[in-house]
Amino acid sequence: MLAYTIRRLLLLIPVLIGMSLITFSIIHLIPGNPAHTILGEQATPAAIEELERNLGLDKPYIVQYGLYVKGLLTGDLGTSLRTKSPISEEMRPFLAATVELTIFSMIFAIIVGVNAGIVSAWKQNSWFDYTSMIIALVGVSMPIFWLALVEQWIFAQELGWLPAFGRENARDPVEIVTHLYLIDSLLSGRVDQFWGSIKHLILPGIALGTIPMAIIARMTRSSMLEVLRSDYIRTAKAKGTHQFFVIYKHGLKNALIPVLTVVGLQTGTLLGGAILTETIFSWPGMGRYIFEAIGNRDYPVIQSGILVVATIFVLVNLVVDLLYAYVDPRIKY
Known part of the structure; x- marks a missing residue:
């Protein structure tokens, strides 16, 4: 290893x-x-x-x-032409906001997508299978900006359950330590701020994570269908192993390789492709930061922003490659 x-x-x-x-x-x-x-x-x-x-x-x-x-x-990304501030310091809160939103979106996408794909494969050709795959097809095809506006209209305007804009309650701001508001609120011992940050994440997180969720669900279903037809699965069933352990212990681990590939690619895509979501929800992330730099012709910021996002994309794929070897030891040979 x-x-x-x-x-x-x-x-x-x-x-x-x-x-x-x-x-x-x-x-x-x-x-x-x-x-x-x-x-x-x-x-x-x-x-x-x-x-x-x-x-x-x-x-x-x-x-x-x-x-x-x-x-x-040396960690010097240059100086912004517009603000005259060091880009490495200026970028930090924007990068933290995008990372927090991306992680939340991928957690939502993985939990919902993987489990929907598993149950769809387990209950192939059932009403759940057809329904979940239709939802996945709609999720892949649905424009993010349309879903975001519908979420704001229903859950923020009509029902008033969740906030529609920003990262925090402006009247009770989070004490900044890491610029990751969920962590900062816990470090300051403010559970109310933590819950407030979660509520601000829900709508943009679901809007951003819908397409990855749909792709992960379809890939998980396809991979699980192939695995569930394997001889060792039939052997495990013949031994009387409980269905839950057959699927999640024996089946899922062997079906994870293509799913991990999709998760890695989608994580990198979300890091660089959240401009629409961040704009609609007034989320101060890297997408808006780079977009505003393009409008201001702030080329050092554009250079640094693209490089940082691309580097994170490469590192995410490195982690996925290492997970391949962990999930399937034959990979490292």
């Missing part, structure tokens, strides 16, 4: 180098003079020259890339 882990970590090096090259090249792919494009048509030559000097655009390309990588290795 250790040798397998080391090999997977070594394979990350060329991937990370490629990602850094792509994100570094963003500013150089701008047609014309990047500094002139950032500052606009009314920029003076002196302002353009100063911005080129600040961004290092007056140096050779290879020197610029070397300085860029050096900054990344």
